[in-house]
Amino acid sequence: MRKHTIVALVQDRPGVLSRVAGLVRRRGYNIESLAVGHSEQPGVSRMTIVVESDHVEQVVKQLYRLIEVIKVSDVTTDPTVEREMVVLKLHAPAAARHEVVSMCGVFDAKIVDVGTSTMIVEMTGTPAKVENFIEVVRPYGIKEMMRTGRIAMVRGARGHNASEYVESAGPNGATVPTLN
Amino acid sequence: MSETRTGAQIMCEALIREGVEVMFGIPGGAIMPFYYAMWEYRDQLRHVLCRHEQGAGHAAEGYARATGRLGVCIGTSGPGVTNLVTPIADAMMDSTPILAICGQVGSHVLGKDAFQETDITGITMPITKHNYLVKDVNDLAYVFKEAIHIATTGRPGPVLIDITKDAMQKATVPNWDQKLNLPGYKPTYAPNRKQVREAIKLLLSAQKPLIIAGNGVIMAGASEELRHFAEQLRIPVITTLHGIGSFPEDHPLSLGMPGMHGWVHCNRAIQECDVLFNIGGRFDDRVTGKASTFAPNARVIHVDIDPSEIGKNVKVAVPIVGDARLTLQALLEELPEREALAELHAHASDWMEHIRDMQDKHQGKQQYVNRANTEHMALPPHDVYEKLNRALALRGNYRVVTDVGQHQMWAAQLLDWNAGPRTHITSGGAGTMGFAVPASLGVAIAHPNDTIWAIVGDGGFQMTNQEMATIMQEGIKNIKVAVINNGYLGMVRQWQELFENKRYSGTPLSGPNFARLAEAYGWKGLTVEHADQVQAAIDEAHATDGPVLVDFRVEREVNVFPMVPQNKSIGEMIITEADA
Numbered sequence: 001m002r003k004h005t006i007v008a009l010v011q012d013r014p015g016v017l018s019r020v021a022g023l024v025r026r027r028g029y030n031i032e033s034l035a036v037g038h039s040e041q042p043g044v045s046r047m048t049i050v051v052e053s054d055h056v057e058q059v060v061k062q063l064y065r066l067i068e069v070i071k072v073s074d075v076t077t078d079p080t081v082e083r084e085m086v087v088l089k090l091h092a093p094a095a096a097r098h099e100v101v102s103m104c105g106v107f108d109a110k111i112v113d114v115g116t117s118t119m120i121v122e123m124t125g126t127p128a129k130v131e132n133f134i135e136v137v138r139p140y141g142i143k144e145m146m147r148t149g150r151i152a153m154v155r156g157a158r159g160h161n162a163s164e165y166v167e168s169a170g171p172n173g174a175t176v177p178t179l180n
Numbered sequence: 181m182s183e184t185r186t187g188a189q190i191m192c193e194a195l196i197r198e199g200v201e202v203m204f205g206i207p208g209g210a211i212m213p214f215y216y217a218m219w220e221y222r223d224q225l226r227h228v229l230c231r232h233e234q235g236a237g238h239a240a241e242g243y244a245r246a247t248g249r250l251g252v253c254i255g256t257s258g259p260g261v262t263n264l265v266t267p268i269a270d271a272m273m274d275s276t277p278i279l280a281i282c283g284q285v286g287s288h289v290l291g292k293d294a295f296q297e298t299d300i301t302g303i304t305m306p307i308t309k310h311n312y313l314v315k316d317v318n319d320l321a322y323v324f325k326e327a328i329h330i331a332t333t334g335r336p337g338p339v340l341i342d343i344t345k346d347a348m349q350k351a352t353v354p355n356w357d358q359k360l361n362l363p364g365y366k367p368t369y370a371p372n373r374k375q376v377r378e379a380i381k382l383l384l385s386a387q388k389p390l391i392i393a394g395n396g397v398i399m400a401g402a403s404e405e406l407r408h409f410a411e412q413l414r415i416p417v418i419t420t421l422h423g424i425g426s427f428p429e430d431h432p433l434s435l436g437m438p439g440m441h442g443w444v445h446c447n448r449a450i451q452e453c454d455v456l457f458n459i460g461g462r463f464d465d466r467v468t469g470k471a472s473t474f475a476p477n478a479r480v481i482h483v484d485i486d487p488s489e490i491g492k493n494v495k496v497a498v499p500i501v502g503d504a505r506l507t508l509q510a511l512l513e514e515l516p517e518r519e520a521l522a523e524l525h526a527h528a529s530d531w532m533e534h535i536r537d538m539q540d541k542h543q544g545k546q547q548y549v550n551r552a553n554t555e556h557m558a559l560p561p562h563d564v565y566e567k568l569n570r571a572l573a574l575r576g577n578y579r580v581v582t583d584v585g586q587h588q589m590w591a592a593q594l595l596d597w598n599a600g601p602r603t604h605i606t607s608g609g610a611g612t613m614g615f616a617v618p619a620s621l622g623v624a625i626a627h628p629n630d631t632i633w634a635i636v637g638d639g640g641f642q643m644t645n646q647e648m649a650t651i652m653q654e655g656i657k658n659i660k661v662a663v664i665n666n667g668y669l670g671m672v673r674q675w676q677e678l679f680e681n682k683r684y685s686g687t688p689l690s691g692p693n694f695a696r697l698a699e700a701y702g703w704k705g706l707t708v709e710h711a712d713q714v715q716a717a718i719d720e721a722h723a724t725d726g727p728v729l730v731d732f733r734v735e736r737e738v739n740v741f742p743m744v745p746q747n748k749s750i751g752e753m754i755i756t757e758a759d760a
Contacts, residue, residue, distance in 0.1 A: 011364060014313070019305060026306055061488035067310040067330060070364040 011068040033149030041162035091141030187317040187348040188217035194324035204236035208256025211283025213348035231646040235618035237267025242622025258296030273609025277336035309337030321354040334367030371502030386455035395422035396460015405508035414528035445539035447750040473749035557735040565594035583616035583640035587664035614643030698729035
């Protein structure tokens with residue numbers, strides 16, 4: 001099955017995340033990652049969903065059936081900036097530290113914590129670069145790993161400004177976004 | 181108007197503002213404040229106390245399906261609302277506009293497993309068009325407005341509002357003037373004109389065109405337009421189970437029902453047609469059979485108000501997103517001059533003649549009713565339908581509600597559906613046994629001057645027959661129940677007979693004496709065991725000014741034919757017992 005990157009603008013109302021996740025699950029599509037956060041417009045959230053499906057237009061249409069979903073685009077073939085962040089706790093006793101530090105330098109990864117036998121590094125990049133970095137440091141011993149999932153934005157003037165689709169936000173014009 | 185109101189009063193006033201007149205429900209702890217307020221508004225809001233929330237939900241569905249208006253049902257927190265789950269799922273599958281109003285425990289104990297607490301918004305997320313949990317009295321006026329708008333517009337469907345007890349008890353000055361804020365919900369009603377012209381181009385090129393009409397035609401009130409369109413182009417019309425009533429079956433262009441228990445000539449016509457125009461139907465698997473083999477020669481035009489239905493099950497050449505009525509109007513406006521239709525018309529009679537030949541070869545309706553091999557039976561089910569069919573045609577002003585199973589398919593096949601839209605009401609997509617008796621309650625309240633026949637099997641009847649008490653308490657007199665009693669869960673038994681070597685596992689079914697049960701509820705109860713008693717029983721039911729149940733004890737092992745086995749092409753039908 002092909003992987004597709006879908007970008008969605010959704011109204012910031014309680015339960016919207018479970019609606020989106022539940023819909024994708026029950027229609028039988030596999031979510032590889034789902035990232036969500038505030039957009040530039042108060043009351044509107046932006047989601048990036050990576051799904052495996054050979055019927056991506058059905059995923060998009062089904063998402064549109066959700067009342068709180070404002071705009072959905074499959075940006076898989078569009079020119080986009082795609083980013084993912086990984087935070088890794090590596091096994092790094094004194095003897096291995098020098099090598100780990102230099103490897104982090106090559107990948108623009110940041111060392112954010114150093115313990116007696118471990119280091120926490122954070123690294124941001126394209127999903128491919130993140131994947132690559134993880135493989136390179138794996139031999140040192142990954143004790144914990146946390147990935148954010150992919151976020152994507154279409155390059156250039158095209159794309160979706162949240163304010164184009166929304167006059168005001170929230171059921172009562174509420175501007176304090178809540179996500180649960 | 182800007183007076184302080186409790187949340188519960190706001191709920192009542194919101195419903196009245198939206199034109200709601202009747203609600204079906206059962207009270208309980210968490211919903212009590214709503215019932216307290218309801219008493220003040222009882223002249224405008226009629227409350228019908230049901231015996232089970234499932235009955236309340238189906239009654240709301242029946243009301244909605246019979247009128248096109250919103251049906252409202254009410255349950256209290258916990259088991260009250262979980263009992264509403266089945267009718268909500270049913271309404272979702274059949275696009276029925278209902279509003280479920282649910283009491284919830286107080287917001288201070290929400291999430292703490294309080295007595296009768298259930299996460300009903302979580303449970304119903306996949307089976308509602310939308311749902312809400314309201315914890316603040318200030319949100320109530322807006323949420324009711326938005327909820328009813330969503331339930332009744334676009335592709336209609338069930339909407340649930342769960343309200344904490346304290347939100348109903350607290351008071352506020354309601355703001356009725358908030359504008360709807362739904363940037364993600366803008367249903368498309370008017371069709372794209374370019375697509376409409378594409379559809380006409382394709383239809384004009386056809387030699388064997390066919391129309392399939394579904395529920396969307398009825399919901400859009402597009403029957404007149406459909407008739408005009410079919411007549412102008414001289415295209416035969418097939419009506420799906422939910423499309424029954426959208427096009428009169430006595431019209432020369434009408435072919436009847438397709439699908440698993442559809443007529444042979446309908447299914448063969450679909451397999452042979454070169455252009456298939458589906459308006460307001462969703463290519464359910466009970467219509468298409470094995471989808472990859474469905475209408476192999478056809479280029480498909482699909483009109484639906486829900487874009488996600490187009491291309492979901494069947495490949496579509498010309499998609500049109502829009503309301504059925506506006507789309508048919510646009511098609512009629514874009515039709516070329518009569519001369520341009522000449523070629524289409526030239527093929528029309530050959531095509532129709534071919535279809536009617538297939539029909540004559542396999543079964544005209546009455547031939548099927550009077551099958552030779554029923555002669556040994558004391559009461560073949562077909563006799564009930566034949567007599568009821570004649571009686572209804574003579575009587576007029578009737579509506580028929582069916583349940584799910586063999587009796588439902590016989591009703592769809594053997595009654596002549598000429599009484600117009602919203603006269604055939606059944607559970608289609610979800611196939612909910614227990615639908616008919618409570619749904620008939622909603623239909624009867626909506627149409628007090630019509631005769632409402634609920635046709636139901638002995639299995640489905642025993643799931644929700646307690647609503648006979650509701651019907652009695654409400655003084656409803658225009659409901660007549662026909663139990664097609666064969667002592668089996670008949671459709672399952674049929675599958676067991678045909679595909680599982682007659683292993684009748686879990687299908688033989690006993691029951692009480694239904695006529696005496698009806699009498700116990702204060703109804704008139706009649707029992708029919710022989711074909712020669714059918715007419716008298718129907719006549720007596722019609723002559724009685726009150727609810728009547730007729731227990732038709734039909735031949736036990738009779739199958740519904742024709743039949744397409746599951747996952748088979750609709751081209752491969754079992755036409756009679758002899759083929760099985």
